[in-house]
Amino acid sequence: MSDTSTHTHRDLSIDQQLALRTAAARLGREFDGTYGTQTIERFLHTSYDQFANRSTVPNFLPLLAERFARQRLQALARVEGHHRDGKPVVLFLCTHNAGRSQMALGFFTRLAGDRAIAWSGGSEPGTEINRAAVAAMAERGIDITGEYPKPWTDEIVRAATVVVTMGCGDACPIFPGTRYENWDLDDPAGQSVEVVRPVRDEIERRVRTLLDELDVAVAR
Structure with missing residues (x-):
């Protein structure tokens, strides 16, 4: 790892150091020709920082950092015009990124397929996905257990065609020229599946309406 990392070798176990180096190499291959090693390592290490202070499973930190860094780099590539596929990008934001925004992401991803892109984030990310939300989505045949609470970053918000906010209030980021919608929905935190x-x-109803407004064909 480079000397610009915010971590010293004393902060990370040998396994974590190896995992981050492997992650950096993978990201380097994926973004070859778009971003160099320094940018990739900076995004990887700052992504690691986002999870380090609240993760309950330290061994997963390098994997979470890699996934989040990949999303951030993809967003940056869109903002800077390196990636133009014409697909709309929707960002779902709530407080903990554990319930409402994750359910919206699940429905959007299932219904839109590869015809649009969706991300999610929280103003105060939790440590795990809401179990009642997981169970409720499983009833609809959608598995959201592979997702994880995460924050948002400027490049992710700036890359979005539409930002949907759900209860994050004044903490929600505002960028001129971006379309915003506020969905007033009850917070599932601490609630039963019922x-x-x-x-x-x-949420499903609103996601379907949004996809129709974006002229994205819904998967059957």
């Missing part, structure tokens, strides 16, 4: 089901169903 309470979450109506929220889930309203």
